[in-house]
Amino acid sequence: MCIFCKIVEGELPSNKIDENDDFLAFNDLYPKAPIHVLIIPKAHVECFQDVNPTVMAGLTTFTQQIAKKLGLDKSGYRLITNNGDDGAQEVKHLHFHLLGGGKLNWTHQHDESHKNM
Ligand code: DGP
Numbered sequence: 410m411c412i413f414c415k416i417v418e419g420e421l422p423s424n425k426i427d428e429n430d431d432f433l434a435f436n437d438l439y440p441k442a443p444i445h446v447l448i449i450p451k452a453h454v455e456c457f458q459d460v461n462p463t464v465m466a467g468l469t470t471f472t473q474q475i476a477k478k479l480g481l482d483k484s485g486y487r488l489i490t491n492n493g494d495d496g497a498q499e500v501k502h503l504h505f506h507l508l509g510g511g512k513l514n515w516t517h518q519h520d521e522s523h524k525n526m
Contacts, residue, residue, distance in 0.1 A: 413502035443510030
């Protein structure tokens with residue numbers, strides 16, 4: 410069982426923000442912003458590439474509710490999913506990073522620096 414499935418099952422602790430029958434939101438262990446929440450489907454799906462549109466529809470509504478609950482719906486936030494090895498996905502259970510609570514840095518690169526990634 411993967412670590413996020415263990416969190417869903419209560420076998421590993423987490424700092425839960427909210428949940429319903431299908432989805433769970435909990436704080437990231439290594440926050441990269443003042444607010445850094447992970448949002449997952451409870452049923453194991455490896456990554457965004459494998460998720461079906463019905464799950465994504467529910468995940469969208471749940472994510473919007475979490476953003477509102479955290480007071481980010483008006484101030485703004487960033488939503489990220491890392492997909493697969495080149496996407497730097499460490500935990501192979503679909504999750505969206507919801508980041509906010511301050512002005513987030515975003516560098517617009519219009520030069521050749523993307524070649525260095
Ligand atoms: P990613 O690289 O997209 O797979 O990000 C995985 C995230 O999961 C990373 O930001 C750290 C977080 N994380 C890893 N293990 C745990 C854990 O056991 N509990 C919590 N709350 N977060 C975890």
